[in-house]
Amino acid sequence: MSVNRRTHSSRPSPTGKSGRGAGSGSRTPPRRSQSERRQQTRQALLDAALDQLADGIRFDQLSLRRVARAAGVVPAAFYRHFDSMDELALVLVEESVRTLRSMLREAREGGTPPERMIASSVEILVSHVREHRRHFAFIADARSSSNTVLRHTIRNEIRLFASELATDLARFPVLREWSTADLQLLAGLFVDTMIVAIDALLESPASALAVEGPPGQASSEIAAQTEKRMRLIALGVPNWRSRP
Amino acid sequence: MSVNRRTHSSRPSPTGKSGRGAGSGSRTPPRRSQSERRQQTRQALLDAALDQLADGIRFDQLSLRRVARAAGVVPAAFYRHFDSMDELALVLVEESVRTLRSMLREAREGGTPPERMIASSVEILVSHVREHRRHFAFIADARSSSNTVLRHTIRNEIRLFASELATDLARFPVLREWSTADLQLLAGLFVDTMIVAIDALLESPASALAVEGPPGQASSEIAAQTEKRMRLIALGVPNWRSRP
């Protein structure tokens, strides 16, 4: 995990011999420009945080010191890149939201026939969570973080995501006449169903040997369950009237 | 919040006069049996924890010392009643689950006409959350706690809740022919919709002056939104076939 080679030590080298290429097998450290070093450490900090998140550590328990340690850097060095853990979190929001939007884009562009729409969306969801587990773990976690700003930020992004989905839904013939509010309702229901699926997907493989309760479902079961839920919701659409 | 009157002090009374009824206006402390005292402090600890939870403090941030302080008791005294915060949490689970089941009972027993079923359930949900805010706050929080045992325990209880709802649903004529699995699916969808509603209800009033994002919706809006979601789901029911 450590990014930086030890550049100087408090204890002088035990052998008097120092200088480049002295030790057998020790190679000259690769020359890196200052900006390379900087950018690399910064990313190491972000990666360290994401890795811990993917390992089931919650953001709230993620201390500045733990992140620095996992990045192979001393705590004080953290401040060269971020003012606080909260600021690091906001960078992770951007990264993760990009992943989220890429999922929407992927679902949009393939010329999927309407009757395959739900199945295809669920497949994309599952594969995206598998391939970008760390980002989804962060999103899921941040959603219920104790950091108010972070929590509100991520929830707002999810609301935006639902809004985009709503305008996509508007293109379906059955939904042509629907009011904006009703489209938001439907999209919100779909999105919340996805979130439940994401939570389940994240729970299952990391805690495969969980001590308590039913063993985490396999991702195929979760996918099947999610697809059924969405189909059931979609079935109500043709009969929907806003006022009861 | 403090339950126990100061019973002795490290510093001797500044006046030499000690003994009962000495000071003007000081009344004799009410005699309490030992078991009364014990039970009272224990409840004060539980209440202190619940109060903090209702104030938006997450269980993870809730330290033994904070709880003890809020209960007006020294940290070491905590151990006379619970081995650890985790053990206290499990007691709160029992308390809270009782509240949850009382909600189901209330929804069951009133002779509600079928077409009012959803509206009535949502009303009961909203009023229950208002009246037992602390328990619901704990449930919502524990669901995503970092304590694995606690999290699994509460999720299992929610699964049980969904199962009971499923058997209730089975009594509806439209659902007579449904398989158990499909009933579980439907119940799960309803329950998750409720959880979303609970989260929203808990968010709104405590953080009425939230710094960021859209102001929390009023509970009536949340109720309306939730009712619509459930109605939409219910509309799909008559057309449902398990295999697509």
Next chain:
DNA sequence: TCACTTAGTGTACGGCTGTTCACTAGATAT
């Protein structure tokens, strides 16, 4: 009345936390 039990006290300890500061070595600019 007197010994026993027990709920709660006060103090102390080590461990982890965020933050600060003077310092250094390697990259950069003159």
Next chain:
DNA sequence: ATATCTAGTGAACAGCCGTACACTAAGTGA
């Protein structure tokens, strides 16, 4: 070649944490 800049170091700080321990006052039972 030399001076400047800067990413990272290591040591120190105060604060909160969980836990341990000896102690005390009040309630309890013989």
